[in-house]
Each structure stands twice: as C-alpha cells, then as structure tokens.
Amino acid sequence: MITVNKLSFSYGKARVLRDVSFTAERGELLAVLGPNGVGKSTLFRCILGLSKPQAGEVFLDGERVCDIRPSDLARKLAYVPQSHAPTFNYSVFDMALMGTTAQVGGLSSPGAEQIKLVSAALERVGILQLKNRGYLEISGGERQLTLIARALAQQADILVLDEPTSNLDYGNQLRVLAQAKELAGAGYTVIQSTHNPDQAMLFADRVLALKGGAVRALGKSDILTDELIGELYDIDLKQLKRYRHT
Amino acid sequence: MVGTEKAKKYTLIVIALAILVAAGIVLSIALGRYPISISDIIAIVSGGGTATQRALFFNVRLPRILLACMVGCSISAAGASYQGVFQNPMAAPDILGASSGAAAGASVAMLLQFSGRGIMVSAFAASLATIALVMAVSKAARGNKLLGIILAGIMLSSLANAVSSFVKLVADPYDTLPKITFWLLGSLSKVKLSDVPLAAVPMVIGLVPLLLLRWRINLLTLSDSEARTMGVNAPRTRVIVIICATLITAASVAVSGLIGWVGLVIPHLTRRLVGNNFKHLLPATCLLGALFLMLVDDISRNLLITEIPLGILTSVVGAPFFLWLITRKREEY
Numbered sequence: 001m002i003t004v005n006k007l008s009f010s011y012g013k014a015r016v017l018r019d020v021s022f023t024a025e026r027g028e029l030l031a032v033l034g035p036n037g038v039g040k041s042t043l044f045r046c047i048l049g050l051s052k053p054q055a056g057e058v059f060l061d062g063e064r065v066c067d068i069r070p071s072d073l074a075r076k077l078a079y080v081p082q083s084h085a086p087t088f089n090y091s092v093f094d095m096a097l098m099g100t101t102a103q104v105g106g107l108s109s110p111g112a113e114q115i116k117l118v119s120a121a122l123e124r125v126g127i128l129q130l131k132n133r134g135y136l137e138i139s140g141g142e143r144q145l146t147l148i149a150r151a152l153a154q155q156a157d158i159l160v161l162d163e164p165t166s167n168l169d170y171g172n173q174l175r176v177l178a179q180a181k182e183l184a185g186a187g188y189t190v191i192q193s194t195h196n197p198d199q200a201m202l203f204a205d206r207v208l209a210l211k212g213g214a215v216r217a218l219g220k221s222d223i224l225t226d227e228l229i230g231e232l233y234d235i236d237l238k239q240l241k242r243y244r245h246t
Numbered sequence: 247m248v249g250t251e252k253a254k255k256y257t258l259i260v261i262a263l264a265i266l267v268a269a270g271i272v273l274s275i276a277l278g279r280y281p282i283s284i285s286d287i288i289a290i291v292s293g294g295g296t297a298t299q300r301a302l303f304f305n306v307r308l309p310r311i312l313l314a315c316m317v318g319c320s321i322s323a324a325g326a327s328y329q330g331v332f333q334n335p336m337a338a339p340d341i342l343g344a345s346s347g348a349a350a351g352a353s354v355a356m357l358l359q360f361s362g363r364g365i366m367v368s369a370f371a372a373s374l375a376t377i378a379l380v381m382a383v384s385k386a387a388r389g390n391k392l393l394g395i396i397l398a399g400i401m402l403s404s405l406a407n408a409v410s411s412f413v414k415l416v417a418d419p420y421d422t423l424p425k426i427t428f429w430l431l432g433s434l435s436k437v438k439l440s441d442v443p444l445a446a447v448p449m450v451i452g453l454v455p456l457l458l459l460r461w462r463i464n465l466l467t468l469s470d471s472e473a474r475t476m477g478v479n480a481p482r483t484r485v486i487v488i489i490c491a492t493l494i495t496a497a498s499v500a501v502s503g504l505i506g507w508v509g510l511v512i513p514h515l516t517r518r519l520v521g522n523n524f525k526h527l528l529p530a531t532c533l534l535g536a537l538f539l540m541l542v543d544d545i546s547r548n549l550l551i552t553e554i555p556l557g558i559l560t561s562v563v564g565a566p567f568f569l570w571l572i573t574r575k576r577e578e579y
Contacts, residue, residue, distance in 0.1 A: 071477035
C-alpha cells in the first residue's frame, strides 16, 4: 500500500504540486489523470524518491520513502518509464535482467535465480519469444512490455507506470493497458499516469484527477463526468459533448 | 534455461581469445631480428639458453610483449567503459582527450626529469583534469549531447596537444626532445623490464574495480533516474568508473605514448562477438585488445628494417573504422 500525504513540490518559485493526498491499495489500478504539464511526472518522481518534496510525505506500508535505501526501495517499488531508445542495442533479455540488479551484491552480476525470474516475467507479459531480439529492433509496444517485464523481475509489488501508452498505436495501447489491468488483478498495486480520460474510464479501478497541481477529484471512474473532463482540460462543454456522444 | 546458450558462446569465445593471447605471446617472442626458436624459449624459461638469448628474452622481448598486451587490454577496457558511462558509442580515451591529457602531463614530467613513477602520477592527474573539463564543457554545451562530448573532447585534446608541443619546443634538442617526440608517436621500442611493474600497479588498481562493477555499467547506459529506481546510484558509480578508466589510460600513455583508435575499435569489434552486456563485453574486450596490440606491435618491429611507431599503424586501422562507424545506416550499436 502506498500513501501520499499532503505532498507539495515547487521548482524554484513555480509550485507544481500542492497538498496532494491519496492512497493506493494492493490489487488496484489507480490512474493519475490530467493534461500535460499538470504535475503527474513530478508526483511520480516524488513517489519514487527521485525528487524531495518541500512538504508532505510518501509512505510505503507505513515507512517513509525518503528513509528507505535505494537498493531496498527497488525491491518494493518498480518504475516503468515510457518506452525509450537507449544508446546500445541490448537484447530484450538483458534489458529485463537489469531489473534484478538490486537483488545481487554491488560487485556481482545476476545469477541463475535472476535468469529464471526474467524468463518467467517475459513469459507472463507474453514476449518470451523476443528474448534474443535487440531492444531497439522491436516495436514500441513490445518495448513497453519489456520494461513491464523488467519491473516484474525486480520483484516489487508496487508498479509505477509513466504514461505507458503515449508513443503507442491503438492496438499496442490496448495490449499494454490490459497487461497493467491484469497485474493489478493479480495483486500488484499499479499507479499509472495518463492524459487520456477514455483510458482511465476503461481500465482504472480508481481515478485521481489533477488540476493545477492539486487533487480535483478522486474516486471510481464514474466520477469522470463530461463536466469534470471539460474542467480538467479547459474545453467547452458543448464541443466536448458533440465529440464524445457521436 | 534461457540465457545459457549465450553464456556458453561467451565462455567459448573467452577461452579461444585466451588461447590466442597465450599463443601470440610465444609467437611474438620467437619473432624478431634475432629469432629465438620455440625450443630455445623452453630452454630459457627452464633456466638454460645462452647469455645473449637470456638477455634478449628477459630485457627486450618479454617486457615489450607483456606491455603491448597490458596497454592493449587497458585502453580497450577504458574505451568500452567510457562508451558505457557517457552513453556514447564514439567515446574512447583518445577521442575524449584522456590520452592527450595524459600525454601533456607526462611530457611536462619528462621535461622536468621526473622519475618513472612521477611521470605516471603527472599523466594521471592531467588526464583526470582533462576528462573533468570535457564533462563540464559538454554539460554546458547546448544541443546534441552525443556531439557535445565529442566536440569538447576534440577541443581539449588540441589544448593538451598544444601543451605537449610547447614542451617539445623548450626541451633539450639533443636528449629530451627526441625522447619525447618518439614516445608521443606511440611506441614500445624503448620499454625496459622495470616498466612492467611500474605500469602493472595502476593498471590492476583500475581494472579490478571495472571488472567487479561491470554488470552495473549496463545500468549507467540508461537514464540516471531509471538506474536509481533499480537500486543503482548512477552518479557515484559513474565517477568510480571514470576514475578507473582514466587511471588505466594514463598508465598506458605513460609507458607507450599516444596509441590511438584501439580504445574505439576493439570494444566495437567485441560487441559484434559477444553483444552489449558489459558482463561479457568487458573481459572479452580486455583479451581482444591485448591480442590486437601485441600483433600490431609484431608488425611494428618486424615489417621494415626501421621500426614503425605503433601509433601510426593503429591509425591506419582505426581511421577507416571510425568512418564506417559514423556513416553506416543503422543507428544502433
């Protein structure tokens, strides 16, 4: 379980997050919704312990995130970045194997146990057949699944997915979202950011809607009324209705 | 189990390279203006042989061949490490300015008549300062990061070369100048048996941490935040790797002068053999680098009556390789 308590964050004078509080339970998929630039990435950076909030705290099962050593944190909390293009063309298997680094000592390499974990993780997200392919040679959706497999091999039970569908085509978006949903069903806590309300409605158990860096609404996905969406994205209600109900 | 086929292939390649290095050492000892036969080598190693043969073996050939292997191994390992930590396939000790910086430090030390150890320390200090400047300049530079670091390296290399040139200008033309000039061209022809332990100490101090940390170098090729969420302190690990890679570069330059391209070419050739995973890449790079420089040095001392400096030969191989690297279609490494 992850608890965010009255989190505030500013870059210099610009306040990005104000008084953000919420809880994500075991086995739920929480969508963090809001337009680009609303503070979703900053919120994630604070949750992951990458940025230090000026006020407020993040707790993992009662323990403050900033008090947990990075190597211990890696075994509780896994980050799935947007599918990226690193410089070197690692194999899909090696890319996923990197997730197991925190399980072995600082001066050693992952061993047989970690190799088993990675095979199981790749199998689970359905891309074991790609294990020897280059990470840069596969599609964006397959890369995203590789990064999810890496997070699973990391053996954390909380997964933080940063806009996992933003560079994907329609089919791959659905595949990745279905995978996230399935993991939540299997007992993982999944926190996923998105700027797309339709995705939040389709897949999330609960939605956290951010506006101007503050929580505007939090609840089951039926809170996403046309009025709320119009307000979050600053669009004319008539225009929105015409678009959504045709 | 998954991954074992690859591990098996890697083990075979490493064993093959190790055998080739060992065979190469024996062959290289035999080769030369005064050939020593294999049976003579066995006799010398077991305490026999003539006094001339023993002197030739222990004072001339063995140190030179060992140093060729050590330097080849070190600059290749440094190149692979720099490529990883700078996330840059074009990185290499000579391109980043680490070699030129070490050369400037060493030539100043030679001008001031420092001892071998003094030259080593001065080379390391100047090399580390150059790399630190390259990092600072590339961080401040706008635009393409890949290009920024290369341009910063080129700029600071030329500044370091200016220092070396100035040293040549003021050096004693009958004694220090020829010594510095020939050494700067990149050569192992003047090495002595005492140079082997002198270079071996910093090389071991630098290589051991690199080999121990080699799995973690993989995570440095991703973003720092990503590495941190997987439990790796990227900035700290990067500093350790850079210091170690610079130390072995400086040790190489101090004994052998400027030997270009090896640090770029060998890691890429090794990537073709064993892939990008540093767990396999780094040991294989060390062996291939040792083998390569030993063979090039054999050519250097046997091809013509006069010796061809190593640096000239490695450039002949390296420059076309670099052109191929920057012009090929696929942007993957």
